[in-house]
Amino acid sequence: MNLIKVNNLNLSIHEKEILKGLSFEGKAGEILGIIGESGSGKSMTANSIIKLLPFGSSLTGEIIFQNRNLLETSEEEMCTIRGRDIGFIFQEPMTALNPLKTIGEQVSEVIRIHKKINKYDALNSAATILDRVGLPQTDFPSTRYPFELSGGQRQRVVIAMAIAIKPKLIIADEPSTALDVTTQAKLIKLLKKLVFEDNICLIMITHDLSVIADMADKIIIMRNGVIVERGKINILKNGLKNDYSKNLLKASNYKSKKLKKKISNQTLLKVDNISRHYSDNSFRFFGEKKVFKAVKNVSFSINYNEYVGLVGESGCGKSTITRAILGLDPIIDGKIILEGDEIKAYNVTNNIRKKLQVVFQDPYGSFNPRHNVLKLISEPLYLEQSQISDYEKLNLVKELLEHVGLNAEDHKKFIHEFSGGQRQRIAIARSLILRPKLIILDEAVSALDVSIRAQILDLLVELSESYGLSYLFISHDLSLVKSITSRVLVMKSGQIVESGNTKDIFNSPSHAYTKSLIASSPNLESSLRKLS
């Protein structure tokens, strides 16, 4: 008996087709994974089921939920279904909660809307539900406000709101994407437990195959609003028929090309025992200033042609190190030496600057929207004191655009005309124009879809061969670091807790933190192995 059955669902928004002929079904106690890259229509599928769609949308087809066609249900009736029968978990726990209400109030609000009980009883049952999602009253009283909780704890509150009335169906739209790996692992465990205990049907929407491989019973792979692949989870092992889904799996299981050039023994960059403290800037009459130690006695080095990974969760001090190496932030102790020259904050000579470039995470924020691509890519040429003619500049930019896999004539365009992956290619072109020795990749591929991520990583390997580059990969994504780097540094609360050969660390981590990090990071290979 199907709990939900979607039949030939079509959605168009302002005459633009978003979803085309979707059909799938879900049973109680089952986890259905919907996988797709950005723009595939997976979130719109979720929003169609609860009929929360933007203006100008028209929906045709059938959504049979508990023997009732939701498309023919009035908005008032939908209000009673949402929350009571269908729970929803959002991607962004930072914005899904009202910052002015306590967590107890928010959960009890859901209960009071659907059950006619008084405030006191509702608060009490909210407390038991919060307890169930792992926020016990002793540690997290329901009088707490969202800002007093971490991202993972907030997402637990969102889950508590979704399960408060024991719905039969829960839709989770990328519930763990915004969270650190260890938190993500715990949340997925919790969701699986709730599905099992309450006999819920969970529709899990994600872009990450490795997350879904470990939990779903059935999967659907979507592309451009169409289902391209469907079946039991074990089709991931070797039952995929569609080329797109095969590529997606391959890209998720990315293995970098092997480096032909040998890693040299000579040190390119040496970071020697650096520390950075941030002090509370406000003036106070009494008491000592609060000091936050972002980086504590960190040392490492990078050799020529070497790829080094720096791994850690958010807030561990990764970005501070980037800024320190770039000479944008003063360090209070220690030295950073690049090819024998010390990098001093605010006082970096052009000679050092030329050897050092950076690619940032956000493909949208790292370009001035008012400049064209020619101007964007040639910006670092400012460091060349000798004047370069506009003609030379143009030729250089055209050549680089072709090197990074774009069209040479793209130099006239503005940045908003490019997709996320193309923007990252432009960022790489910008970092290459001075032929640097070291490029820092600060989460440079984290915001990209897996198939595009694989292309960019391939490009980076190719470029490092032809340009003789070293990379410092800064990332929270272990599988990425594992696939491409030869040496890895694991960072926690401003300190490097473990470092060494990538293979050795992943096979036999010695520090407890590294162990937990590796254990909790979703591993597609091992989950696939477990599938029958």
Place this chain on the structure above:
Amino acid sequence: MMPLLKNKNLSNLSFSFWVGSICVLFVFLLAIVSFFWTPYDVTSLEISNRFKTPSYNHFLGTDHFGRDILSMIMVGTQTSIAVAMVAVGIGILFGLPLGLIAAAKRGTFFDDLVMRFNDLIFAFPALIIAILITAVLGPGAFNAIIAIGIFNIPVFARVARGAALTQWSKEYILAAQVSGKGTILISIEHIIPNILNLLIVQATIQFSLGILAEAALSYVGLGAQPPIPSLGRMLADSQTMISIAPHMAIFPGLFIVITVLGLNLMGDGLRDYFDPKLKVSNS
């Protein structure tokens, strides 16, 4: 301004923007025409012709000295616009660099110094101080410009600093720093083009406030001095005669309203146009 409007659909501009800009255009045209031609000479008195109501010869009537009111209004708007424009110019000229430097040196002593000094200026009621300044330096259009201009400085400094701060936190600024560009170059090349929309909106609003302030100053006799006509003094002159010649008060007043309303509508329209948060997405 060109890259600002590039790839934006001008039909997204609201109806109120077009109404506002038509009003403003009309007033500007009158002011420009008055440089070359006015129906009558504004300095020639013709007592026999005084208190004439609107007619074919005198389109908006004449005042108590027999001067043509339309000619006076034309020259008067010219003064108002010149005063307001230069005052806004002073505000941008000093306020923008101050705001940009404060944003570039955010969190430092200089930032605090600039912003607290701004607060200090804001703490005084602007018009009263403007009256004080013109009273001390002597009445006249030039001193009115200075008095109004000084109060524009902190407004632009604040807007520029606030907008620049959000730009400084973006990664493309970091990329420019890695390219070795200094604070000043980054401010000019990257910050200004990206905060220009806010500055334009603020400038239109300050412009309309400047026109009001000029009218108020000349109303109390501290603006442009006779025989140069000004809208504010025309109102002041007419108030004792409002029962015999109401047109003397109505037309200059109407012109102030049209100018200020037009500028405000234009400012609102531009703000809606530039702020994507207020726009309903039609994709």
